[in-house]
Every structure is written in structure tokens, then in C-alpha cells.
Amino acid sequence: MAQMTVRTAAGPPPIATDTARRLPQVVPLRGIPVVVAVIGGLVAAIATNRLWALDFFHVAGGGLWTGVDLFVGFVVGPIIGRLSVPARVEFSSRFMPAMLLLMPTLVICTLAAGWQLARHEGFILSSYPHHGWVVASMAVVGVMAVVALGFLEPANLAVLFELRKPEPDGALIGRLMRRFAYTAGITGALQVATLVIMTRLATT
């Protein structure tokens, strides 16, 4: 059975367990066909401009994106923070590769379908009576993009590469995982702001 050695900055003497080393794939190849199928459906929805399909991708993608962000930020994140370093590493090696495929797919579906839906319905035109709310939603999405691409995804990638080392640094993984969870929480909270804007647009 392979062994995993985890370095931590401070703490008790080395602890030996029998947990097998699981070297994480940076990109889980088994998930790629699912992503390709989803993106294919999205492209078809945009190309055919079908209102139902666009609405489906936008609402389903946005709902899942919001739910996952809030769950990771406010439920999973605090739990990870209380785990031991080896448990945190074990969890991260299974959780982070899945997030690397899931989140960009949800974001692409939500935003691409949302933009096309807004064009279809005329929401992006400056003559639209509630154009200010649409611009506000673009601003919120812009902030979310900066947080997600500038902080969340880099932390995700850095954790995955750290886990592939012969001696992953548990303290570094802990710091990066906390950053990942906090930024997921921030984007989740911003998503709630988007939900407020979108429900207002849909009912006025």
C-alpha cells in the first residue's frame, strides 16, 4: 500500500496511518464527456435561439452555481477548517478535481444563456425600462468573475498541484482551501444579489 507523507508547520510528532495515497487527477477525465454534452446542449440552445432552452440553461445553471457556492462557502468550508490536515488533504484530493470541471461549466451555461436570453428579450437594450437593473447585474457578475478567476480557481489549481507532490504541504493546502471556501462564499453571497435583481426583472 502506498504511503502519503504530509508536512505540517507545527504539531505533534509524525502520525502513521494506513490510508492509501491517492494521487489526484488535475482534470478528472471521466467527467469531460458530461461537460462536452452540456456545452453541446448550450451551443444548440444559443444557435437555435429557443426561449425555453435558453431559460433552462440560465435558470438551472444559475441555481446550481448559487447553491454550490453557498453550500461550499458556508457549510463545507467551515467543516474543512476543523478537519485534521491528513483528512483535509484526503478530502481535497477528491473534492477539488470535481470542482475544477463543475464550476466553469455552470458559469459558462449561466452567463452564455443569460446573455442570449437578454438579447432575445431585449433586456440588454439601453431603451429597456429597467436597463439600470440589467447593468447592475452585469456589474455583480463582473465582480464575481474577478473573485472566481482571480482567487477561487487559482487556489483550486494550486491545491491540486500541491496534492501531486510526494510530500504535500498540509498547512499550504489548508490556507488555499480556506481561500477557496471563503471566495466561494463571497460569490455565493453575490449570487443572492443577482437573484434579487433577476427576480425583480422577471416580475416588473
Add this chain to the structure above:
Amino acid sequence: MTATHSPEPAGRSDVDRLPPVAELTIGSMALVIVGGIYLAAHLPRRADLGPAIGLLSASGALLATAVALLARVRPFARQVFFRVAGWALLAYVVIAGMLEYVFVLDGTRGELLAVLTLMLVVFALDIPFLFGFSVARYQEPRPT
């Protein structure tokens, strides 16, 4: 699993002394996103391009500064940087290409298309650069 507790390896403490490459790149990305929102907010009218060109120039300058600062860092895990940045660049070239196609399909032409294209170029360079740096900064440089 064996958990050992050892001091920081050589090179790891250098992480804290790296120049503000990530901050500059995130700033560059933020400026180009603001520029894109500014242009999109004026559709279907054509917005005054002055502010957008200003934001684009500032964004490009921040990215160029980040590249120059990173090029001077020694030692740095460049193999890892180029591996991550290369794959991310491939993905973002595809995404930027799709967006460019949508712009052209929607009838965007002339100076507006040129500004949007340059914004896409900066955006498509920002993210791979940031991803590559974010991973490579924690990797041991290959001995020369």
C-alpha cells in the same frame, strides 16, 4: 498515510517575497471587465470609446508590468508555469474566439470591434498567466 512535521523547504519561504504579479494581473482583468461592461451597457448605441480605450490601455500596462516582474524572478518553476499557462491559454483562446464570433455575428464592426477584440486578447492572456503563476509559485524550481 504518514504525517510528518518539518520546517519549510528551501525556496518555499521565497513565496512571500515574490513581486505582486497576481495582484497586477487581477487588476488588469478587473479593468478589462469594467471596459466590457461599459461597452455592453450602451448597446445598441455605440458608446464613447475614450473610456474603454483608457481602461484597455491601463489593463494592458498592468499585465505587461506583471510579465516584466515575473521574468526577473529567479529561481522560479518556469516549466510548471508554462505547462499550466499553456493549457489554460488553449482553453481561453477557444472561449475568446467564441465571443469574437458572437460579436461579429451580431454585426459589431470597425473601431468598436477592434477595442472589443483587444479586450478579449488581454482577458485571454490575463487568466492563463495568473493560473500559471498561482500554481508555479508553490512548486520547487527545477535545478539548473
